[in-house]
Amino acid sequence: MHIDAIVKIKSYEKVIYVLRRHWLTFVPYLVIFVALIFLPMAVYWFFSTVFITVMQNPATMPVLILIGSAYYLSVLLFFYSFFVEFYLDSWIVTNDRLIDIRQISIFARTVAEVDLYQIQDVSSEVHGFFPTIFNYGNIYLQTAGPIPKFIIHNVAHPDKLRQAIIELASEDKKYHAGH
Amino acid sequence: MITIPLYIILFIYLAYLLIVMSFYYINFSHLVHNGALDFTTFLFTFFIIALTVFCLYFTFVSLMGTNWQEPITIWNSDWITNPLNPSVF
Numbered sequence: 001m002h003i004d005a006i007v008k009i010k011s012y013e014k015v016i017y018v019l020r021r022h023w024l025t026f027v028p029y030l031v032i033f034v035a036l037i038f039l040p041m042a043v044y045w046f047f048s049t050v051f052i053t054v055m056q057n058p059a060t061m062p063v064l065i066l067i068g069s070a071y072y073l074s075v076l077l078f079f080y081s082f083f084v085e086f087y088l089d090s091w092i093v094t095n096d097r098l099i100d101i102r103q104i105s106i107f108a109r110t111v112a113e114v115d116l117y118q119i120q121d122v123s124s125e126v127h128g129f130f131p132t133i134f135n136y137g138n139i140y141l142q143t144a145g146p147i148p149k150f151i152i153h154n155v156a157h158p159d160k161l162r163q164a165i166i167e168l169a170s171e172d173k174k175y176h177a178g179h
Numbered sequence: 180m181i182t183i184p185l186y187i188i189l190f191i192y193l194a195y196l197l198i199v200m201s202f203y204y205i206n207f208s209h210l211v212h213n214g215a216l217d218f219t220t221f222l223f224t225f226f227i228i229a230l231t232v233f234c235l236y237f238t239f240v241s242l243m244g245t246n247w248q249e250p251i252t253i254w255n256s257d258w259i260t261n262p263l264n265p266s267v268f
Contacts, residue, residue, distance in 0.1 A: 005212060006213055006214070057251075058249055059249045063251065066188055066238070072234045077199050084206045088209065088215055103209075
């Protein structure tokens with residue numbers, strides 16, 4: 001991922017982590033996608049059993065094919081949009097700051113950042129059956145900056161990451177104390 | 180009773196296809212402009228495009244030989260006044 005496209009990286013700044021939500025959190029979208037793929041088959045079965053006379057009309061089948069095709073294209077489009085939103089929703093940890101890029105929808109995005117030296121408290125949370133099995137969860141950052149609470153949602157290895165952020169924040173505090 | 184030729188439905192479909200394609204482009208350009216076009220996104224985009232091409236090809240093959248001049252009833256007052264008679268549909 002080219003960070004420069006979203007935020008301007010300072011000359012002394014080094015990107016340490018580019019974080020995204022755990023891949024397992026995308027699985028519900030996949031399940032919905034598969035269910036929506038099979039839905040028209042059930043609808044077609046319903047139509048062919050209940051509206052027998054309608055189905056005998058020579059114009060019905062082409063109309064149903066066009067509606068079905070439009071439906072499948074829409075499902076694919078929604079699935080692709082969800083993936084793009086999922087993928088662009090990310091957190092960038094550098095040796096100087098933490099950047100939160102939240103892709104809300106195709107036409108809405110917020111970017112927020114906090115300097116590492118402003119971080120006061122970091123806590124991680126792994127809550128639930130799947131997060132425990134696959135080791136993913138949330139990281140909460142308490143800051144002295146304009147954004148009091150920063151949340152990194154559903155990232156892999158939250159405990160390890162919490163430790164790494166604490167170390168980076170401590171190094172940044174030392175740097176700012178010396179300058 | 181209001182009837183229209185079948186090709187009107189085809190034109191509506193083509194207009195919708197244009198809208199869908201423009202949204203595909205917007206999504207893809209998001210990936211490109213945000214520098215997120217890596218192996219994962221490329222593979223996913225390829226998968227979506229392949230399924231779209233398959234869907235369009237299947238639609239095209241299924242509609243071959245269709246008489247687009249065939250009239251289609253979009254409104255019949257008997258649907259309201261006599262809904263239990265299957266011959267009105």
